[in-house]
Amino acid sequence: MLALADAQRNDNDAFWLAQVHFATGNYTRAQAFLAKHDLITRNPSCRYLAGHCLIKQGRYSEALDVLGDRNPTHLIANTHAAANKRKAQAGADAQLKPGLPGSHRPGAAPAATAIAARDPKKGRAGHGSAEDATNRRYEAAMCYLRGLCFAKQNAFDRAKECYKDAVLIDVQCFEAFRQLMQNSLMSPDEEWAFLEALDFDSITLPAPPGGDAASAASASQEAAEFTRMLYTTRLSKYRNPAEFTTAYDSLSTHYHLASNPDLLLARADLLFTQCRYRDALEITESVLRDDKYNFAVYPVHLACLYELRMKNVLFLVAHDLADTHPEEPCAWLAVGTYYFAIGRVPEARRYFSKASTMDVHFGPAWIGFAHTFAAEGEHDQAISAYSTAARLFMGTHLPQVFLGMQNHALNNMTLAEEFLRTAHGLCASDPLLMNEMGVVKYHQDRPKEAAAWFERALAVAAEVDGEPSAWLAARTNLAHAYRRLRLFARALAEFDEVLRLGGRDAAIFSAKGLIFLEQGRPGEAVAALHEALAVDPQDGIATELLGRALDETGRLDAAALEADEDMVAFEDVLGERRARASERERERARGGKGKSRAEAGAGILMSPAEGSLMELSEDE
Template sequence: MEAYLRSWMTDALAQHQYDSAIYVGDKLLAITNSDEDAFTLARAHFDAGHYSRALACLSRADLLYRSAAAKYLAAHCQVKQNRHEDALALLGDKNPTHLAAATGSARRKLQHLHTNGAQTATHSGGPGGKGKSASRGASGNGAGRARADRSEERDLDRRAELQYEAGMCYLRGQCYARQNAFDRAKECYKDAVRINVQCFEAFDQLMKNSLMSPGEEWDFVDSLDFESVRLDSSAVDGGRQSAHEAADFTRNLYLTRLSKYARPDEFRTAIETLSTHYRLANNPDILLSKANLLATTAQHEPALALTTAILDQDPSNFACLPLHLALLYELNHPTALFALAHNLADSHPAEPATWLAVGTYYLLTARIPEARSYFSKASLMDPHFGPAWIGFAHTFAAEGESDQAIAAYSTAARLFQGTHLPQLFLGMQELALDNLAIAREYLTTAYQLCDRDPLLINEIGVCCYKETDYDSAIRHFALALSIAADNDAPASQTVDTRLNLAHALRRAERLPEALEQYDEAIRLGARTCSVFTSKGLVLLELEQPFEATVTLHEGLAISPQDPLASELLAKALALMEGVGVLAGAEEAAVDEELRGKLRGIRKRGVGRRRRGRGSEDVGGDGMELDGASRS
């Protein structure tokens, strides 16, 4: 009867018929009163969302402190009910860090046992085994295999226990994160992955919440023992090659989640390997990694094409939405933003990303109060949703409300301790307020987190410019342009940095270089009155008043009332008084040519007057308008 009930319960769970599974499991537990059946029933309650009943089932069976699996499930039930203090009381506040190296040794021991077993079987059955010695070999090998099987079983139990310990580290991190103890949460997540490198939930929390700097992320992945990945017996029997391939595959998957600012070549290699060798080129996660890399290098159009392809495959891919929304905002696509936000509001009103999309649309259309309201709603639904906090801060920055913007950016910086963006935005706000010392502190902190972001290096250059350290500003602007070129960023994305470089060169009195940068910026599309005015000022300082006049006229054609351009044009015209446009022999030749043409005109005029006097008998009606008589 027990076997029949277990089979019934297993079938019900496989078909997600949880009420049936719970009904049958309750009868099975009453008959057997076994720990295994009590745990299975508790799992059925958990899958059905009956967290209190699952916890009560485990407590009645007294499993909480006798089984790592039961302890993990009980803590998970408490986390699901937001009882984080109770979960921590059950889990304890210490991670079993001594287990971090145990997984690799267990896997290697297991692989050694399988390999030796295969070799022993080959030796006993091979040629040369005869008579009594062959019989003794068979008997000895049988005993050896039995010992190996028992050892393998113990190692498998040990591995399962390690996996549950890793899971409990992950739950401990969840509890600390809900209490805003992000440093402790980060260590818990890291220990979970160290104990079980396949604990992707913990790794995902580290990456998704940017709990580590780009350099820390790569150092952490380099420290992981990917050779400890778990393989079943058939894979291990195939030899070390399959285990090594699984380790490389897992490592490449993890590399695609790391920061794109550090070691981009390794990142691209991992993407290429997964795309070609394992046919994952169109996998949404791989496409999202490619889109993140393109967005990092300011290649927004191709990045948007990839995020659009992801959402075409899976419209509910919420991991992709923050990047997709940022790209639509950057490329000024209000219609697409409106349609997406409208669809999400209809289909997923309980998701914070839905209201992030609505807020982004209102921010793009300059309806700041509405945008702030929806960003606030998203942050209230998930207080740890960083993009909502950044959008909320952007609404204050757009209205010049620096104090509120700084407060919101500070919250984002606390939530996203491993990303440089909140620190960068804080530095930009302080620069706008001319608080240069505080701005430099924020920008330096951001630079320590990421030293390859052209926008950040540009802002450091702006800070140096405001401090009148023009040589340092020039170096930073040139470095930003160099990094953007290395990243294959479109030249149009570097116009502002190029203009900043031109201004710094002008202030440093490196006028020919400044003029070259102004010309390049104008060629790239920076055709504003202020740019032409700055170029005209450089030309005046280079004593080229005629070229300055032409340039300033172009600026005034764009903004006729600009006072600075008008003043500089007046100075340029004053400098040109009495000065010929052409120099030397060319100007004399032009003057002589003009005088010759003037004499010819006068002679033709005299001839016409003479002909007019000879035909005075013809009346006025016989004259054309130009004075010539009709034929």
């Protein structure tokens, strides 16, 4: 076909032949063919394909020379006007017909079907001809390729801007959007702001058979809302969980995507961030039953297995992946996770390192690699590894949280607080982060501020319906803060709640014993400390506190005994005096019959030491 049309210099035929070479893996041949026919300079689609061929060969600098290092930002539509238009339209729809986004419209084709049937020759509203629309798509794709090149060169800031420009130019450039979300290049706040800036109204669809312009507009609007909901499910799960749930429910019910693996993975990710590990595991298992080697699901699946201490299942998963797909980073992530779960840290470090070497942008492998140093107390190496993860994944707050924890372990409280505040700036709704902030405040002798952070962590965990057992540490820390504030009743209530939820730890009973000692209740302290030693007989703190409690109990018993003896002696003396007084009274009554009252009185006053106050008062 190309030979027949060569006289007419048909660029499309040359482009499709180059694509055939590309699809068969002959990247060098495809790139050489495009250069030979001088298609790179005059055709955007051919320039895109040539750059892609060079990227596949690892020649990133040459790819940037072909693609250019500047993005065509002049092609970005007025996103503010588009956003205002979308909000106004949403308000009008809400007044006319309340309900979930993307509700049924009479005569409108399902958005999923409409998008799949989209005619590439149709132009977009407000974007000129069909040829202009095609060129825009290739310009957006070239922005995406520039981002890949910059990312390979570790210029992540420039890669981020390229990916953002690609989606702003063509909102359907999903590959660029996925890179932004998958590599956590934006903070949760940035992600939601970026979503609002996207021009979803640029998505247009042809009218359905027999339809008119109104039907086409309705179908296009539904397609735009459908795409927006799909993108919403990809955003960070730490912010706006209610909006995520709304989009998820609408896609599951109205568009019948309840069994879609990507949608299920987004739901599992949300549940994992809420520490609902069993619920998340049920979803990932259902996905893997239908598609055993869906590697996008495995990071969340493996994390749930680790949190639930399912070591045997981890072993089977890791063994299967290592045997069947040794070229996948997920396989060695699974092996490293298994070794980490059974406490063989050096082996875990080796396999986490292998996974991160195979894919330098594989975030779970980097985090696991850093965890192995933290588990062995190698804080300097752990800080170095977490710093690398923070540089690679600028939008996620977790590396900053872990850096704060490591500096706290080194007693660098000021630096730990700085890292945690940076993490709080990226994500202000993570209970784990709030708990760590409280720990730092506690060790800075600021128990009132620490208690406020712990209370906020538990409140947020309750809002997202997290598993109570997952937040035992935060509740325990809150009880210790109350103890430092001498709010003993509230501290005991929190400790009792921890024990009720299954946190049977010697330190809990020791803390209760200490509170009882502070309250002057050594007997109850002894009972609590015996419970602590029953859990851990070698606990030094419980042993020392028990000795103090027993001494205090002994002193109280001795004081009580001495008080009892003094009371008995006093009663004996009082009894003797009463007996002598009674005897004198009887003698006076017998001897006073022949005497005058004055004589009788004189006889009594001769020995006042022998008498009583009652007798003296009577004589007077």
